[in-house]
Amino acid sequence: MTTNISVCHISTMTRWGGVERQLIDLLAAQENDQVQHSLITTSSIPEIKKAIQNTGIKLFEPKRNFRYDPTAVLQMAKWLQSNQINLVHSYNAFANIWGNLATLVAHTPTYLTYEHGTIWNTHGALRWMDSWAHRRARLVIANSHASANLLKFKYKIPGEKIRVVYNAVPDIPSIEPIQARAQLKVDPDKLVVGTVGRLDTPKDYATFLDAAAIVLRKRRSVVFVIIGGGPLENELRSYISELGLQESIHMLGWQTNVRILMQGFDLFVNTSIRESFGNVLIEAALCGIPVIASAVDGIPEAVVHEQTGLLLQPTKPVRKYQSVEALPLPKYALINGQLRPPQALDPEQLAHSILSLLASPEIRKFYGQQGKERANHLFSMYRYRNELEKIYLDLEKGH
Structure with missing residues (x-):
């Protein structure tokens, strides 16, 4: 029946x-x-x-x-x-x-x-x-x-x-990276390191910006892109100005065609201090983009270290943001299988990993292909x- x-x-x-x-x-x-x-x-x-x-x-x-x-x-x-x-x-x-x-x-x-x-x-x-x-x-x-x-x-x-x-994540319409870069308004000769998400405490975008500053001191042919909005937007824009990197770090706000724009990235970076899973990591994988992410909470279930990207261990104190509208710091995160106070990625280690993958197009391609196959199968x-x-x-x- x-x-x-x-x-x-x-x-x-x-x-x-x-x-x-x-x-x-x-x-x-x-x-x-x-x-x-x-x-x-x-x-x-x-x-x-x-x-x-x-x-x-x-x-x-x-x-x-x-x-x-x-x-x-x-x-x-x-x-x-x-x-x-x-x-x-x-x-x-x-x-x-x-x-x-x-x-x-x-x-x-x-x-x-x-x-x-x-x-x-x-x-x-x-x-x-x-x-x-x-x-x-x-x-x-x-x-x-x-x-x-x-x-x-x-x-x-x-x-x-x-x-x-x-x-x-549903099937993502595919476009050529050069077309996505045109929509991002990025020089086609530049390498693009991007991230997507709500601009709030759990995403810890200050660490992303600190790592970007280190990378740009060593390699100027890189553009960093942040897609998303939220309570920390003004604070992060001010920090970019303080770093003097307005020309190299682009904040695009909320976008309705995120899955198209992401296809202009060469590398996706996630700096979350807590993340139950991270749909955006699967979106990046379906776009064939390699990922660098923090090994916290559910992220290791979405990203496989040295197969679909790199997982970094968080070791640094978490930055306290000023906006009263931002979420408070969580009391704990799952790190190495144990609940403990949240920690942030080391910007130096993150910058080193970004530079390493940007210098290795073959490894980026391998991670991207593996990530796409895994995402199509599991997610x-x-x-x-x-x-x-x-x-x-x-x-x-x-x-």
Whole structure:
């Protein structure tokens, strides 16, 4: 007998982060008639809302008079009941809290939570409410073994209740690097070292800039590119000016065609002090770009040392940023399999690794090819969609 199931995803949609992009990619890739998808977004911005609507799925956003308006829970519960939702899948701390309360009121049969990185920074009431949602859920999906370990350590979630499902990225349209460089407005004769992400504390872009300054003292034919926006943008721009490197380090802000622009990079660098997995590392791999990254949290699950790139051990104190809007430093990160206070990469070691790979086009090509093959095999949207939908259907059947 065929089992049909109606699944509602719940997520905040207020910025283009890894969760938001992956969820929209998933909803756009639906092919299984047995699983009907819909989405409740607790809040959104117009460009993301438009992208959701373009997927053709049902979308609901409750009306709120203030951020934590309790009537939103009642609106969500009523929508779940009227649309006969069998299973709710919520994504990260704030959405987990809304989803937990709404499914309680609506008596939704099955509830799943998802941990994609917010657990590193939950504290106080947010930590308690998020932990309650995970404990009440029938299954907790983690995007890496690092996330699973933190769920067990911080929230005491039993290991048998956690399922690791790796992130995914859809197929990326390919263009010639010279075309991507034209869009980046970079001299085609220059080597390009790039990074992409939210300009916030966990990404530690000051270390990226310090390493760039060292590289540029030794090799002027290099351009550094940062794509992304966030609370540290002004602080980082000021630091670039302080270093006197405005001509060699380009900050491009948020871009909608990131996956196209990345194809103009010769090398991708990630300096995160904590990273549950790092979708952007998979995007770089699918573009055939070698990666240098910090060996923290879930990054070693995305990057294989000396096969798809280089993993560096963090050894330096973490820089404290000034912006009051930036995330606080996390209390711990997973380093060498142990939870310990976060550390930053050594800019000298990072610069040495960048210079080494820039001087070795054959090794860059090898890492890029290996990374692309691995990403296509392990991190495809086809694999991710099928794995999630199998979980949904098995839960509905009572397995």
